[in-house]
Amino acid sequence: MTLAIGSDHGGFHLKETIKQHLEARGFAYRDFGTCSTTSVDYPDFAQTVAQAVADGECERGILICGTGVGISIAANKVKGIRAALCHDVFSAQMSREHNDANILALGERVVGPGLALMIVDTWLTAKFAGGRHEQRVKKITALEQE
Template sequence: MRVAIGSDHGGFHLKEEIKNFLTEKGIAFQDVGTHSTESVDYPDISLNVARTVVSGECDRGILICGTGIGVSIAANKVKGIRAALCHDVFSAQMSREHNDANILTMGERVVGPGLALAIVDKWLTTEFIGGRHARRVCKIADIEK
């Protein structure tokens, strides 16, 4: 698995924590920015991660901003993206099992690093269960058309 990861300035520190976690777990990732706490526009970073996932260059993506809301809204504008804002482990699990979420979004100002890493771990290790949920994910794709 290869993960695209990005943040704006408000999520930079948490992004760095997650990158360390991915490295320790042996999970390949591509950091698409930002690379400092200097102010940037989160839609640009969201688009970078979303395009990397949709193109198949990476299997999944992680986006972080101050709340996780802005990056989620922006990423979900890209056809083929199902970005899920998760601030607890259960939501992360359900976003994968039921919604086949391909981007996880979080807020650095909302979750601490310990919880964030537990969320990332659950999200990356949970598979889509399909079944009746596959029909619903297909309906989401139909809306995009």
């Protein structure tokens, strides 16, 4: 699995920590930026990562900003994206099992690196449960057609 990863300046340090963790665990990823703590606009990075996932260039993505809120809202504007903002392990697991989330959003100023890595690990290993949840995900997808 190849992951797309990106952040704005407020999520840069956590993005770098997550990249090291992904490398240690043997996950391939593409870093879509930003490359420093210089102020940038999070919608630009959300769009680039989300488009890579939507186009199938990467199977899933991880986005980080200061709170995770803005970058997740922006990513969810891209057709085919189900970005889940998770600040705890349970939400990360359920976002995959029940919602088939294809992007994980995190807030560097909200979660510390230790918790963030637990969230990432949980999100990467959890599987979509299908069943009754599949019908609900199809309804979410249908909303994009309206």
